[in-house]
Amino acid sequence: MCRIAGIIDKNKSIDQLQLEVKAMCDIMAHGGPDDKGYFEDKNQGLVFGHRRLSLIDLSPTGHQPMSYHKNKLTITYNGEIYNFLDLKKELLENGFQFVSQSDTEVILAAYQNWGIKAFEKLVGMFAFAIYDSEKQITFLVRDQMGIKPLYYAIENNRLVFASEVKAFEQSGNYSENKDWKTYFLAFGHIPEPYTTLSGVKVLPAGSVLSWDHISNKFDVLPFHFEQVAQNQVATSGLANQLHSAVKRHLLADAAVGVFLSGGIDSSIITLLADEVVGKNLQSLSINFNEAAFSEERFQQVVTAKTSGTHHQYVVKKEDFDQHFAEILTAMDQPSNDGINSWFVNKYAKETGLKAVLSGIGADELFGGYPSFNRMGLIRKLKLLPRFLLKLCAFIPDEKIKRICYLAYRNPIGEYLFLRGFFIPKDIARILGVRRAEVDTLIEALPVPSTLKTLKGKERASWFETNIFMRNQLLKDTDFMSMYHGVEVRVPFLDQDFVSFSDHIPASQRFQERPKGILIEAFKKLLPKMIWDRPKMGFTFxxxxxxxxxxxxxxxxxxxxxxxxxxxxxxxxxxxxxxxxxxxxxxxxxxxx
Structure with a gap:
């Protein structure tokens, strides 16, 4: 896990580009405290920068930016490739040689061997730039689930990219995106591809941006993950795939732990991790003096079944007061969440961990949220005349008034009915603009055509995965963890596990009991007290x-x-x- 940045600009001196990229990396130094490095190509007006958080191959041979193939390929990379040893074995059999033990070098060799098809073979979380000096092309690549962030800006034959939006202010004069406050008040986050800066966009998950150094033209295209074979029973297949994912996610040359909240998801991850590393497992939990928010008794039921060391922390109001300003500083983009993640990673750092496994993704994949049971209500409400739906904006109840979003012809309105914050009428009054401006802006948000084919709980899963999780949970988790120099790994979003889950029939995957199929798959492992209780979110x-x-x-x-x-x-x-x-x-x- 690291922080990356780079600029391609033939109209500026290489010395100026170096200064800018260095400044970009310096402002992201918290996310890469172990090492730093730079690469330049004067002929192409290209500079790559890197800040390193060492987890695999802690030696100097893992230094980045890294070059390969007689220095014809160069990469700056953020993330982890969990199947890199399998790929390395295949590449060794094909005659490739390696000088490091890093996954970074494997990415370069894989690209040399398979070209851009190599990106489809990567299992992990990643965002990287590869410069191919022979073809005079640079590729920006982001993982299929969008776990790792990658932002870019293109203007006047100039490409700038970075792991954080704040880095762009070190490379030029970027103006404010005048629409960000509207998006933020509607969603509680800023939805992709937008940011607070005009012209700075999010590279879509599972996409490759190719930059031609000769023409200065670019293209953004999706790439597809190689699907796993579906030859197992659903429950046993889920168990096998998740066990493999957890084992892969524990791979590191530095200390890796598990965050245990006491819910189903983190409990499964903790117990599976215990099967892999046993007494070497380090788990950590957060609790509160306020009994209504504490899950300590559930955490104790799980840790009683593990053989490692458990670390317990109590967050008090005084801690929150003391660190509030620092929490705001850590937010790369505005968010209505993330405070809990800031504290989890603070304590992970204090425990001596460099990486922590998290249960993010299970709710989205297996129907763990109330939204999954509200899709039928949406279908019925949308049968009402649009003028009646719009009038719901005047209902006093804060939640019921969100029905007005169902008047939108864009499916985004369904998501905002489920999870929206302020309604358009209130956003307009807060910002002092016309309501029509708010409606027009939100209704114009892009959604893929494939969403039309999804109904019921599959549709809810798309909303929760591609809007809420990607824009809120994963984004918050990334900048809050990297602020402390800690990596958060998410086994439920392992590409093989997600691929297997996606091919389970909806009737099995989304059961009446939230996450029912997941409970069935791990009923022998999970204590009944964990799965047979009401859902309790990890909240402060x-x-x-x-x-x-x-x-x-x-x-x-x-x-x-x-x-x-x-x-x-x-x-x-x-x-x-x-x-x-x-x-x-x-x-x-x-x-x-």
């Missing part, structure tokens, strides 16, 4: 903490929007959820 007592503190309640921060000030007073009266107040605070105080 933030309603109480924000109300008791002064982080977001100073009315001077909201003078630019009378309606925001009105909503703040409603929050102080306990009538608005903390996440909405936190969103208002961010749009009122964040530069962009």
């Amino acid at each position: 007592p933030l309603q109480e903490w924000f109300l008791a503190g002064n982080q977001i309640t100073d009315e001077k921060s909201y003078t630019g929007s009378p309606y925001s000030l009105k909503l703040l007073k409603k929050f102080k009266a306990g009538k608005i959820h903390w996440s909405k107040a936190f969103a208002l605070y961010q749009i009122s105080t964040r530069k962009f």
Whole structure:
């Protein structure tokens, strides 16, 4: 896990490009504290930069940017390739030679052997740039699940890329994306491909951007993962695939642990990891003095079955107060989540871990959210005349008023009915713009044509995976973990596991009991107390903490929007959820 950056620009001196890329890497140094490196090609006006967090091959031979094939191929890479040993064995049999033990060198050899088809063979989480000096092409590549971020900007025959949006401000004068606040207030995050900066976009998951150094033209195309054979019973297949995924995700030359919340997903990961590493397993949990938010008793049931070392931490309001400003600094992009992830990774760092396994992805893949049972309601509500749906914006109830989003012809409206924050009428009043502007902007968001073929719970899974998880959970997890120099690995999003899951018939995959098929697959491993209880999300007592503190309640921060000030007073009266107040605070105080 690392941080990468680069610029291709023939109109600037190589010295200036070096200064810019160095500044980009320096501002992301928290995500790569172990090493740094740079590569240049004066003829192409190209500079790559790299900040390294060492997990595989801790020796100097793993240094990046790394060159291969008589220095004709060069890569700067962020991520982990979990099947690199299998690929390396195949490449060795084909006559390739290696000087390091790193997965980085395997990517380069794989590209030399298979060309861009090599990207389809990679199992892992990754974002990288490969410069092919023979073909005079640079490729930007991002993993199929979008676990690792990669941002880019193209203007005036110039390509800039980086792992974080904040890095772009070190490479030029980027203006504010005037629409980011609208997106943020609607979603609670900024949906891909947009960012807070105009012209800076997210490379789509599972995509390759190819830059031709001769013509300065580019193209962005998807690549497809090689599907695994579906020759196992669903439950036993899930168990086998996840066990293999966990084993692969534990591969490292540095300390790897597991985050245990006490829910089904993290408990499965913890118990599987225990089967792999036994007494060497290090797990960690967070709890609170507020009993309603503590899952300690469930965590203890799981750790009683493991043979490693468990680390328990209690987060208090005083800790939150002390670190609030630092948490905001860690946010590369505005978010209504991520505070919990900041603390998890803080304690992982203090425990001495460089990587932690997480249970992200199971809810999205197997129907763990309430949204999966609300798709039938959406279908019925959309039978109503559009004017009635629009009138729902005037219903006082904060959740029911979201029905107005179903008046949109864009399926994005369905997602916002399920998970939206502010409705268009309120967004317009907060920002002082016309409601029609808000409606037009949100309805124009792109969605793939394949979504039309998905119904019911499969449709909900697409929403949760491609919008909520990718834009909220994974993005927050990345910048909060890398702020502490910790890598979070997500076995449920292993490409082989996802591929197997996607081919299970919907009637089996999405059962009446949330994540029922996952429970069946691991019923012998999981204690009944873990799977036979109501779902409890990993949340902090933030309603109480924000109300008791002064982080977001100073009315001077909201003078630019009378309606925001009105909503703040409603929050102080306990009538608005903390996440909405936190969103208002961010749009009122964040530069962009």
